[in-house]
Amino acid sequence: MIMVKDNQPVKEGFSVTGLIRKIPKTIWVLSFVSLLMNSSSSVISSLSPIFIIGLLGGNSFDLGLVRGITEALAYVIKLFSGVLSDYIGRRKIFILIGYGAAIFTKPIFMMASSVFTYMSAQTVERVANGLRDTPRDAMVADTSPKGMKGTCFGLRQGMATLGSTIGGIFCWKILQTLGGDEASIRFVYIIAIIPIVLSVTLLCFGIKDAADITALKKRKGFPMKREDMRELGREYWHFIFVCLAFMMSRFSESFLVYRAQTLGLEVQYQPLMLAIMYFAYTPASKMVGIWSDKTDRKQFLIAGFLLMIVSCAILGRATQIWQVVLGIIVYGIHFGATQGTLYAMVSDYSLKHLRGTTFGIFNITCAMGMCFSSMLMGYLWDKCGASVAFSVNAGIASLAVLFLLFLKPSKQERQ
Numbered sequence: 001m002i003m004v005k006d007n008q009p010v011k012e013g014f015s016v017t018g019l020i021r022k023i024p025k026t027i028w029v030l031s032f033v034s035l036l037m038n039s040s041s042s043v044i045s046s047l048s049p050i051f052i053i054g055l056l057g058g059n060s061f062d063l064g065l066v067r068g069i070t071e072a073l074a075y076v077i078k079l080f081s082g083v084l085s086d087y088i089g090r091r092k093i094f095i096l097i098g099y100g101a102a103i104f105t106k107p108i109f110m111m112a113s114s115v116f117t118y119m120s121a122q123t124v125e126r127v128a129n130g131l132r133d134t135p136r137d138a139m140v141a142d143t144s145p146k147g148m149k150g151t152c153f154g155l156r157q158g159m160a161t162l163g164s165t166i167g168g169i170f171c172w173k174i175l176q177t178l179g180g181d182e183a184s185i186r187f188v189y190i191i192a193i194i195p196i197v198l199s200v201t202l203l204c205f206g207i208k209d210a211a212d213i214t215a216l217k218k219r220k221g222f223p224m225k226r227e228d229m230r231e232l233g234r235e236y237w238h239f240i241f242v243c244l245a246f247m248m249s250r251f252s253e254s255f256l257v258y259r260a261q262t263l264g265l266e267v268q269y270q271p272l273m274l275a276i277m278y279f280a281y282t283p284a285s286k287m288v289g290i291w292s293d294k295t296d297r298k299q300f301l302i303a304g305f306l307l308m309i310v311s312c313a314i315l316g317r318a319t320q321i322w323q324v325v326l327g328i329i330v331y332g333i334h335f336g337a338t339q340g341t342l343y344a345m346v347s348d349y350s351l352k353h354l355r356g357t358t359f360g361i362f363n364i365t366c367a368m369g370m371c372f373s374s375m376l377m378g379y380l381w382d383k384c385g386a387s388v389a390f391s392v393n394a395g396i397a398s399l400a401v402l403f404l405l406f407l408k409p410s411k412q413e414r415q
Contacts, residue, residue: 023152026143029206030136031156035163036195036202037099042167042278043192044109044125046271047185049258051109051118054267055182058115063254064378066119068371070126071252076367077130082138082360091135091142091209091356098132099203103196110189134363138356141347142210150297150344157340161281167192168275175268185267232358235408236349240365242403243342246305247369249312249397251377253277256331259315259386260324273328280332281339297341297348298407304337305401309394316390 052058052066081098085091105128108121137153144152171188178184257273265273307330314327342362350358373393380389 022145023148023155024143024145026207027140027152027155029202030140031159033099033199033202033206034156034160035166036199037102038160038163039167039170040102040106040192040195041125041129042164042271042274043171043188044122045164045253046168046171046257046274047188048252048254049261050185050267050270051112052115053258053261055185056112056115056118060258060381061375061378062115063258064252064374064376064381066115066122068252068374068378070119070122071367071370071374073123074126074130074133074367076364077127078134078363078367079360081131082134082356082358082363084356085135085138086354086356089209091139092203092207094135095132095139095207096200096203098128098130098135099196100200101128101131103193103200106189106193106196110186130363134356134359137343137346137359139207139210140343141350141355141359144347149347150340153343153347154340157343158281158283158336161278161336163195164281165275165278168271168273168278171271172268172275175271179268231351232349232354236358238407239345239349240361242400242407243362244365244369245403246308246338246397246400247366248372249308249393249395249400250370250373251393252370252374253331255374255377255381256315256324256328259318259327260321262386263318263321263324265321265324273324276325277328277332277335280329281336283336296409297345298404298409300337300341301345301404302401304334304341305397305404307331307334307337308397309401310334312390312394312397316387316394 048066049063052063053060058066081094085094102125105121105125108124109118112118112121140152140156141149174188174191175184178187253274256277257270260273261270311327311331311334314323314330318324318327343359346359346362347355373396377389377393380392
């Protein structure tokens with residue numbers, strides 16, 4: 001396979017196959033690590049409704065509370081890990097610690113006997129996630145060849161979702177073989193440690209910080225400065241506002257599984273719901289990543305936001321499992337059209353010496369939005385039913401579309 005040096009420009013006029021071959025080694029390693037880690041993490045997402053509501057006696061609000069608060073905490077950590085990686089000029093150390101810490105969370109999940117214990121395990125898992133994600137995304141931006149950011153982010157995101165698909169299918173197969181009882185559900189969490197160990201091993205020997213990132217450690221004073229916030233520019237902050245509005249409508253994927261559960265889907269088949277979502281996500285993420293390097297990324301965000309609204313409409317009115325599956329497929333396509341594109345746009349609007357900071361601000365913005373959305377979804381579902389909960393989220397997504405229409409392109413040249 002032909003590789004190019006990190007952050008080097010590539011020639012125009014090549015095929016998709018040639019484009020993929022020009023992606024640097026660091027991007028490939030981070031992508032394969034994302035595949036392995038998400039195959040493990042999807043266990044938590046797919047089994048959360050079963051564990052919290054079925055085994056621990058919680059309700060839909062408890063599910064939203066656990067997922068919302070812990071996701072918010074992860075994103076807060078993402079802010080500081082990004083800022084610190086800019087400040088010391090190192091990304092790899094944060095990535096290694098974050099992925100390594102995840103090894104210790106799965107036994108805690110397995111032994112959880114209350115919603116509080118489960119939430120504690122989820123908190124540790126999300127803190128580890130927050131520690132690694134922003135430096136990892138900044139490393140992708142650091143090492144992407146010029147004009148290929150959408151492709152590189154799309155690849156990493158696509159591999160992550162492929163891992164989630166594999167994890168969901170594996171989880172289903174284990175539960176189908178062992179049965180859907182409590183012992184087999186807890187056993188799956190232990191098996192999920194294996195891909196984490198492989199990921200850490202691959203990271204130790206497969207990635208390195210970009211040559212020019214070490215120059216950032218020369219900055220003096222407090223890592224986050226007021227002038228940095230002004231330097232980011234009005235367009236960046238408008239983009240962040242759009243992200244906040246949209247994330248206030250993007251609920252935890254655990255509610256997709258719970259929707260199927262409420263319509264009578266058997267326990268052993270519930271992990272397949274997320275596998276289906278990620279199966280729809282993966283090709284969409286890769287293709288949109290490549291296309292967004294050639295045209296206005298905002299077009300894909302608008303399409304993705306609209307698909308979110310359609311998904312909510314289908315899921316809110318579903319009365320049969322096949323309708324839930326259709327809504328999940330649409331949700332997966334929406335995810336593929338938006339997630340990698342959002343990360344590429346953060347890079348478009350960021351400044352080279354503030355990449356970790358800009359990704360950190362983006363991530364904490366997502367935290368606030370998703371915390372609000374998941375808790376609101378759980379509360380409305382518990383008090384008013386699924387139809388009202390999904391309808392409210394569709395309304396919030398509609399407002400995000402309106403805000404997005406007025407977003408101006410970045411003044412920075414795409415690099």
